[in-house]
Each structure stands twice: as C-alpha cells, then as structure tokens.
Amino acid sequence: MRAFPVLTLLAAAxxxxxxxxxxxxxxxxxxxxVQKIFYFHVPSWxxxxxxxxxxxxxxxxxxxKGSRNADHYALAGAxxxxxxxxxxxITGPLWxxxxxxxxxxxxxxxxxxxxxxxxxxxxxxxxxxxxxxxxKLAAGLGLxxxxxxPFVYYSVNWWRTIHPxxxxxPTLGPGMRGAFWFCVAAFLLLTGLIMAxxxxxxxQRARVDxxxxxxxx
Amino acid sequence: MTFLQTxxxxxxxDLLVEFxxxxxxxxxxxxxxxxxxxxxxxxxxxxxAIDGAAAGILWIAVAFAGTLALGRTxxxxxxxxxxxxxxxxxxxxxxxxVAKLAxxxxxxxxxxxxxxxxxxxxxxxxxLAEPLMLIALLLAGTMGFAAVGTVFAAMLVRARxxxxxxxxLLYPITVPVIIAGVRGTAALLQAEPDVxxxxxxxxxxxxxxxxxxxxxLWTFEPLMTE
Numbered sequence: 001m002r003a004f005p006v007l008t009l010l011a012a013a014x015x016x017x018x019x020x021x022x023x024x025x026x027x028x029x030x031x032x033x034v035q036k037i038f039y040f041h042v043p044s045w046x047x048x049x050x051x052x053x054x055x056x057x058x059x060x061x062x063x064x065k066g067s068r069n070a071d072h073y074a075l076a077g078a079x080x081x082x083x084x085x086x087x088x089x090i091t092g093p094l095w096x097x098x099x100x101x102x103x104x105x106x107x108x109x110x111x112x113x114x115x116x117x118x119x120x121x122x123x124x125x126x127x128x129x130x131x132x133x134x135x136k137l138a139a140g141l142g143l144x145x146x147x148x149x150p151f152v153y154y155s156v157n158w159w160r161t162i163h164p165x166x167x168x169x170p171t172l173g174p175g176m177r178g179a180f181w182f183c184v185a186a187f188l189l190l191t192g193l194i195m196a197x198x199x200x201x202x203x204q205r206a207r208v209d210x211x212x213x214x215x216x217x
Numbered sequence: 218m219t220f221l222q223t224x225x226x227x228x229x230x231d232l233l234v235e236f237x238x239x240x241x242x243x244x245x246x247x248x249x250x251x252x253x254x255x256x257x258x259x260x261x262x263x264x265x266a267i268d269g270a271a272a273g274i275l276w277i278a279v280a281f282a283g284t285l286a287l288g289r290t291x292x293x294x295x296x297x298x299x300x301x302x303x304x305x306x307x308x309x310x311x312x313x314x315v316a317k318l319a320x321x322x323x324x325x326x327x328x329x330x331x332x333x334x335x336x337x338x339x340x341x342x343x344x345l346a347e348p349l350m351l352i353a354l355l356l357a358g359t360m361g362f363a364a365v366g367t368v369f370a371a372m373l374v375r376a377r378x379x380x381x382x383x384x385x386l387l388y389p390i391t392v393p394v395i396i397a398g399v400r401g402t403a404a405l406l407q408a409e410p411d412v413x414x415x416x417x418x419x420x421x422x423x424x425x426x427x428x429x430x431x432x433x434l435w436t437f438e439p440l441m442t443e
C-alpha cells in the first residue's frame with residue numbers, strides 16, 4: 001500500500017496530539033480527571049468490534065468461497081480484536097476501580113466484551129495449536145463467534161446492567177465531543193494500518209509457502 | 218435416499234453401536250453425577266445449599282458432561298475412520314450433522330433425566346414444581362448447546378489438541394444458552410415460580426437454537442471438506 005508510510009506518520013501525529021486534546025477537554029462533573037481514560041477506553045472497544053466483525057465477515061467469505069485473501073483478513077481481524085480488546089479490558093477496570101469502587105461488574109457491556117474477546121482469543125489459539133487445516137476450522141469459529149454477539153448482548157442485558165447507557169456518546173458536551181471523535185479516528189486509523197501490515201505479512205508468508213511447494217514438484 | 222432416511226440410518230447406527238457397550242452413556246452419566254457431588258462440596262454451607270446454586274449446578278453439569286460426550290462420540294468416529302466413510306457416502310452432508318445432533322441430544326437428555334431428580338434431592342430445590350416448563354427449558358438449552366457442540370466437535374476431529382480446544386471454542390459461543398438456562402431455571406425455583414420470566418428465557422433459547430442450527434446446517438459441509 002503506497003500510502004502506508006504517510007498514513008503511519010499521520011497516525012503517529014494524531015496520537016502525539018491526542019493527549020493535548022484530552023487535557024484541554026472539560027472535566028466531567030462527577031468523576032473529574034479519572035473520566036479522561038474514556039478517550040482511549042471507548043475507541044479501543046470500537047477497534048475491537050471492528051476487528052471482530054471483519055473477522056466474522058472474512059471467515060464467512062473464506063468458508064464459502066475458499067478465498068485465501070479473506071483468510072488473511074480474518075486472521076488480522078482476530079488479532080486486532082484480541083489486542084485492542086486487551087487494552088479495553090485493562091483500561092476498563094482501572095477506570096472502574098476509581099469510578100465504581102470495584103474492579104469488575106457483571107454488567108452487559110463488560111460481560112459482552114469479555115465473551116467476544118475470549119471467542120477471538122480462542123480463534124487465535126485454534127489457528128496456532130489446531131494443526132494443519134485449522135484455517136478453515138477457525139473460519140467456522142469466527143463466523144459462529146460474530147453471529148453470537150447479539151445473543152450474548154441480549155442475554156446479558158436481560159440479566160443485569162449498571163454500565164453507563166449507550167446514550168452517553170450522543171450527549172457529550174462540545175469540548176469532549178471533539179477530543180472523543182479525534183481519538184476514535186486515531187484508533188481506527190491505527191487499526192487499519194495494523195491490519196494492512198498484518199495482511200501483507202500473511203500474503204508474503206503464503207507466497208513463500210507456495211514457492212516451497214512448487215520447488216518440491 | 219431422502220434426507221430423513223439418511224438421518225434415521227445414521228442415528229440407528231449410532232444407537233446400535235452405543236447400546237452394545239453403553240460406554241458413553243454410563244461414563245457421561247457418572248461424570249455428571251461426580252460433577253454435582255463436587256459442586257455440592259463447593260456450594261453447601263451449614264448443610265444447606267446457598268440460594269440459586271441448584272439452577273447453576275444443573276446447567277454447569279450439563280455443559281461439562283456435554284463437552285465430554287461430544288468429545289467421546291467423535292473420538293469413536295475418528296478411531297475407526299468411520300467419519301470419513303460417512304462423508305464419502307452419497308448423501309446430504311447436513312443429514313449427517315442432524316443425525317449426530319440427534320444422537321448427542323438423546324444422550325444428554327438421558328443424563329439430564331438422572332441429574333434433575335438428583336439435584337432436586339441434594340439441594341432441596343423444587344425442580345419439579347413446573348415440570349413442563351423445566352422440560353422445555355432443558356430441551357431448548359440442550360439443543361442449543363448440542364447444535365454448536367456437534368459442529369465444533371466434528372470439525373475438530375482432524376485437528377491437533379482437539380480435546381482441550383473443544384471447550385475453549387464451545388464455552389464462549391454457548392454463554393447465551395447457559396445464561397438463559399440458568400436464569401430460566403432459577404425463575405422456576407423461586408418460592409413463587411416466575412413462569413413468565415421462564416417463558417421469556419425459553420423464547421431466547423428457541424431463537425438461539427433456530428439461528429445456530431441454521432448456521433450449522435449451512436457451514437457443516439464446507440467445514441468438513443478439505
């Protein structure tokens with residue numbers, strides 16, 4: 001991808017500027033400084049779900065069309081989901097401890113995020129330890145995992161909820177809104193760049209494998 | 218060969234093989250009972266079970282025993298290379314899936330028939346207060362668990378580390394089944410059984426079953442072929 005170096009510089013610049021935007025954003029009324037972790041916490045989850053849905057869709061394409069390229073996207077998507085999910089799972093409890101007094105609560109968003117994260121972690125474990133042919137099996141898991149997301153959401157939602165409602169984002173004050181969407185853009189750009197790099201790596205790896213195989217003939 | 222004929226033939230074959238030794242049935246049932254006993258030591262204080270333990274223990278025992286049964290069923294197929302033979306047969310692949318699902322479902326319902334009275338006894342839980350609702354919940358939940366489990370167990374037959382990978386893959390996907398099953402059963406176990414809540418959870422389970430069985434029928438063939 002020719003634009004890769006330029007976009008990487010742009011992402012680096014955005015992340016360098018983000019703390020300035022965050023520091024200038026107004027304090028939230030009840031939580032004060034602690035709330036500012038939200039500017040990285042929520043975009044991490046945006047990135048995780050982006051990765052999860054890309055993995056799910058690419059898994060379906062790989063399973064039904066046999067497209068190897070789709071398999072590369074699925075693997076990259078799953079890795080994104082696990083890495084950014086881990087970021088979210090670390091920043092979340094750090095925030096929760098200060099804001100709610102507990103490290104963890106069995107609330108909708110937390111539980112859903114944990115389950116989805118575990119599903120895609122399982123995807124990576126399957127690809128690593130499943131032996132030959134595990135790409136297809138992992139595609140099956142990716143598809144089932146992505147399809148499962150609404151079910152986990154509704155089942156946990158009926159079970160219990162204390163997390164701030166989704167209506168928080170549209171009701172952000174103007175100072176906060178700017179910083180928030182800037183961070184979302186930075187995270188999504190980073191997601192795209194990491195995915196591009198990862199997919200390129202997988203493609204090269206596949207080419208090397210093909211070359212080895214053709215050499216043996 | 219119609220779809221149903223294929224299903225019936227494979228189910229008959231599995232039942233025949235199982236009845237000759239009854240190995241999977243006895244070992245799975247005993248495992249489920251041991252699970253319940255272990256949980257008893259975990260959740261009983263001063264001679265009484267803590268509140269809500271019975272519902273959770275029932276479903277956890279079903280989940281653990283189910284995972285074991287799935288692994289054993291397909292291990293048997295793998296050892297005798299019969300799965301490959303089945304896949305080479307000129308019949309609908311989804312029919313093989315449905316037959317395997319039916320076999321696992323029968324096995325698990327047999328185990329549940331032992332578990333429910335045992336848990337009612339050990340935990341003093343009025344599990345038989347609303348028998349029809351409980352049966353419906355157990356059937357829908359077991360169907361959901363078995364539907365996803367059969368696909369995963371079948372596809373893992375050729376994978377390495379298949380024994381430990383099956384629970385790793387299966388449990389996150391079947392979380393909605395466990396939540397709905399436990400909450401639905403717990404609603405029935407209250408002093409005043411909350412049948413409306415149980416019905417709501419049952420509808421979630423049925424919806425899950427429909428979606429995931431459809432998905433399984435759709436993906437079984439691509440997953441099982443090279």
